[in-house]
Amino acid sequence: MAMNEPKQLSVQELIAQKSNRGLLAFTEKLIPKILLLIATVSVLTTIGIVFTLIFETITFFTEVNVLSFLTGTEWYPFANSTPTYGILPLIVGTLKITAIATFVAVPIGIATAIYLSEYASDRVRRIVKPVLEVLAGVPTIVYGFFALTFVTPILRSVFPEISIFNAISPGIVVGIMVIPMIASLSEDAMTSVPNAMRDGAYALGATKFEVAVKIVLPAALSGIVASIVLAISRAIGETMIVAVAAGSTPGFDWDVTGSIQTMTAYIVQVTTGDAGYGTTIYYSIYAVGFTLFLFTLFMNMLAQFISKRFREEY
Template sequence: MSMKEPNSTLNVQELIAQKSNRGLLSFVEKLMPKLLLAIAIVSVLTTLGILATLVVETYIFFTRVPFWEFITGTEWYPFANSTPTFGVLPLVIGTLKITGIAVLVAVPLGIATAIYLSEYASHRARKVIKPILEVLAGVPTIVYGFFALTFVTPILRSISPEVSIFNAISPGIVVGIMIIPMIASLSEDAMNSVPNSMRDGAYALGSTKLEVAIKIVLPAAISGIVASTVLAISRAIGETMIVAVAAGSTPRFDGDLTGSIQTMTAYIVQVTTGDAGYGTTIYYSIYAVGFTLFIFTLIMNMLAQYISKRFREEY
């Protein structure tokens, strides 16, 4: 009996420790949902605060400039001394020029990279290429901007002398390079989710690896690929520093790609560097342009979510 007493004492001590730990664990379990809820509420309130700021300041702008003139005007000269004009279409056209060129560069290269990583690359090659793509995605955009201005633009000018120092082609190409990792990574994830049984069935029927990739895997993963492309386009629309450095500051309502242009984000950068005083119409114009940009990106994100849900394949 005396030999069992130490064990009994030890067991009682363990039970007390376990009960104490269980109480601490129970407290943490009760605290964490509240903490996570508070973090989620902060995120939602931050979004609502940004939206409220845009709406209020944009409303003030439209009390001074007619809404119809803003959305249909083809001249954007807010700094004119005599009669400033606030037609946003030149800025929209400049943004679409950059985005269009970026899409032409990024979509083929991004999807091709995703196909290679998913269907062709060995484990060793994938270990090399994936980190390089991640580094490409982490390069600061200001570095991309100077790369466009000092490297890509001289090459374009050597090929075509009519290309000016500030143009739409160079920043468009570099923005496309910047969004390649987004398209490649998300598209590869979509392709990897396609069951191997579909590949094996195609191989059993005599298909080649290229035919399996193009005719089986690509259509099966189309929802994820399109969603990644739309998200990348949204990223290109909102790009700031590359176009601010390499595209110029000339709002133009035309289809020329070789001359200086200005995008919505580049105009916001121009004004916020001190070119306009607080409370002026020019100051409030950056909120109107920002709200226009917000509408563009919101539409693109909603479109990506719709495509992802509408064409998603369940395996």
């Protein structure tokens, strides 16, 4: 190298020369602390919610027997003589909505994912996926009025015995609401399957449908099942659709044509002013909310377990 040839500097050295080193060092130390603070806020918020539910639920169980709450088949907290707090009718109502929603959402969502992943062109995919995301962004109160004023009259015109408030109509609409979740997550799982597996099946004479059903679908099964479990969890926690269209009559039966009440709908009923602060009814919403929290927590943990246990690595 010649003596008068300028020294070649690296990119880092050039940045260091043109920057205020003191300010840069301070910023580098500050940013991780800010990010840690943001992450800590979210964690502390979750902990605060859990502890609030636990403490208020314990207060409720000082007045109501735990066993009667978990095994009771009558839920009449507003009874003047002897209020009863058996949560099974609310759980059954929630499961009715969830079962109907799953029956509607799973086949439509998976079929949509198969079409987007295996059949749709890039142009169609760029149009359909944003539309699905818009469907997921519709406020649930709008879905509730849609179920009450559109879906229910159609059902009653075919089956007159169905009540105005029933489980079928909100169950169908909740299923429509969670279709984008299943379709989008399942399509992502199918898209991640290597094209080499498709090409190998085509080389052996398989049709496009056989490749989609027998090759891609099993290979992406973990992601598909996880999306279904998350959608079920979302259906369990749905509030406004069932509050508007399902009614407020808890019952320990499997009739889907009459009025029901879910756990979330009961919470809405009490928090709108039907009970005074500090009463047993008031604390009952925390016990119901904690039960609902356990349901959704279990479903989320199940989705994570399925994703990790049956994930295919390519």
